[in-house]
Amino acid sequence: MAAYMALHKYGSPHQEPCRDPMLYDTELTRGGLRLVQQLADRVAALQPRPEAVLVSPLTRCLQTATAACAQLLEQHRGARGEQMPLEVEPLLRERVTLSSEVGRPPAELRRDFPGLTFPGDLADVWWYTRGPGEDPRAVVREPQEVYEERLQALKRRLAARPERCLLLVSHWGVLNALTGLDLHPAEIATKEVQL
Template sequence: MKKIIHCIRHGQSTFNALFEVTQADPLHFDAPLSALGHEQVRTTAPAVADTHYELVVTSPLTRALQTTLGLFGGHPQNPPILVEALHREHLANSCDVGRPPSVLARDFPELTFGHLDEVWWHNDGAPDERGIHVEPIAVVEERAHAFRAWLAARPERSIAVVGHGTFFFHLMGHRFANCEIVAFDL
């Protein structure tokens, strides 16, 4: 039986909303969903309601967690949700800097974060003028390759992956709109 994987980009974040206007990093660290992002999630939820997912895998960045809970928190089949940092966003801006598992657990008590490293986002090299450790593209491409192998090794046959536009581009070569759902063929 063929594995079905649906990749879903998070809804619009507060970072996305301001960056579209200013083209400058608004310094929204681990940016949450904007009001439009929450609406995009509400609008998208019916599109996944009739699909039986054996597993939902979400990035630990807040906008992905909010999207995941909005799409699958009330899903009829109540699929298990796994928080996985391997498919986090390419760290290039403030919104891509994560928060420690203990803080995430406080904000999202329905999810499990104890398996994550204290600093699970990219934190190598010298920080730039914003204090951000920008992740080299080669590192993102390595993570995309590793995530593809991770998905292939999973026993589940139907998986939803909630993540990020730039990472998905390196994984699939597709530029995602907010809350867009794309089938991924391993």
């Protein structure tokens, strides 16, 4: 399976690396939005063409997918007369280590991103927490073994899909685990992956 990877970044390079600013489900900065919009031509020119776009449900990834894939989606609709799948895949989410990896309920995300397809069974709390009844906004580091199990579940889900070429919009750690690539902000890479 060929998979294109797009990485985004939020925040300021001057932010202290170990201090959580307690900004939940962060959005792209203006600079980040400009970078993402500059990706649109490159995404539209990808060959072979992605058959579907899968995106993490964190807002910054949803913004990235919406802006960077706009031309690609329009070309697909014009050529085939049908909508290319642009699907939210919760297993692509970032590993919870900071407040920025704590998400928002699907109802809010659907309202803000009506052009994306969300899983019908997406729980109100789809990010890692200690368990039911816990404060969903508590920043609880996702244990390594839980993260690795989730990545294995993601690989199984990707392997079960019918497409041969996907565009994944996700986070550095997830994309690195899938591909071994060290992507930088606004970088797109093509990788043949064995699932």
